[in-house]
Amino acid sequence: MMDREAEWSALLRAAMEGDGRAYARFLGLVTPVLRGIVRARGRDLGAAGQEDVVQEVLIALHTKRHTWDQTAPLLPWLYAVARHKVVDAFRRRGGSVHLPIDDFVDVLEAEAEPDALAARDSAALIGQLDARSAAIVRAVSLEGQSTAEVGARLSMSEGAVRVALHRAIQRMARLAKGAE
Amino acid sequence: MKTEDLISILAADATPDAPLRPGQIAAASVLAVVVVVGLFLSLIGVRPALAQALLRPEVAAKAILPLLTCVLVAPVALRQLRPGAAGLPAARLLVPLSLAVGLWLWAFMAVPAPLRFAEWMPSAVVECLGLILLLSLVPLWLVLRMMGRGASTAPARAGALAGLAVGCGVAAGYSLFCTKDNPIFYVTFYGAAIGLVTGLGAIAGRRVLRW
Structure with a gap:
């Protein structure tokens, strides 16, 4: 196994x-970890609730990625x-939760198990977007289209699709912190 | 939405993202305080014979103590921009705090009893508290806005530290206008004003710095 810190x-950085x-x-590497x-700590949430939390954490990692000091370790x-x-x-x-930091160190250092939750569908965040944003998000994610292809289909420029996508993610981040 | 689909959305949004620059936020924050206080002093004027007054230790202390506190707190406040930062080590405040308490006690003993609280008139208290609070509002708001790009894992604490730093910076500048030179007065009411700005920062931070 390659050094996780170095690899991640x-x-x-790229x-x-x-x-x-x-x-x-x-x-993709961070998600199973x-x-x-979340699974170990949030048994009461059920599988659907757990996956929603995972998605919220991913969105937070995304919207706050610039706060990582690239001269310091990532983990x-x-x-x-x-x-x-x-x-x-x-x-x-x-619920309240007690999360000792050691848990994270242990889990992040362990090898991830294959998981059954990955294929689960969660409507929690995307379901709250407006129709146009949701359409763009769906096209990019579910149908795997590039932003250029989505733009051609919706007669938008690729730049406009990128901006709309970016805003949809910011909106999901706000939804995920319960601000809307 | 499946999580793998979310990942492809996030990956499609992998536009270059400028790293957080705490140094720039620090510089802009200092500028905000200096501009607001500078504007106030240029409109209303500094106290008469400021230069001579500053030669008196109790007058100099009125500016130096809050400035020292600001310099000690600001780096800790800036560290709150990144997740997982530690709080303010209590020892860091020990020096300015004990100097302030010592100054208060020294003045209490040095000043004759009838004069100790002579300046504690409602108008003077309102002027001191009100102006420090008022002058702090805009810089504090700007600092919190800039800190919003960070990711503090303790938003109320980050806001409080920002409020403490801004309040101290403003108080130091305000002292160049203020003619209440009795430490019993200014330690008490500058302290109260800085405390209010700190509390305001905590309340605002809890809202503004959540993510």
């Missing part, structure tokens, strides 16, 4: 320079963001 920080492929790989933490930053958002998500769902 290289991927996120992502922050605009490399979408590296970013997808980074998020997050899922393990402590990642623990701090994940821990904050998991505690926050559980608290808003009416």
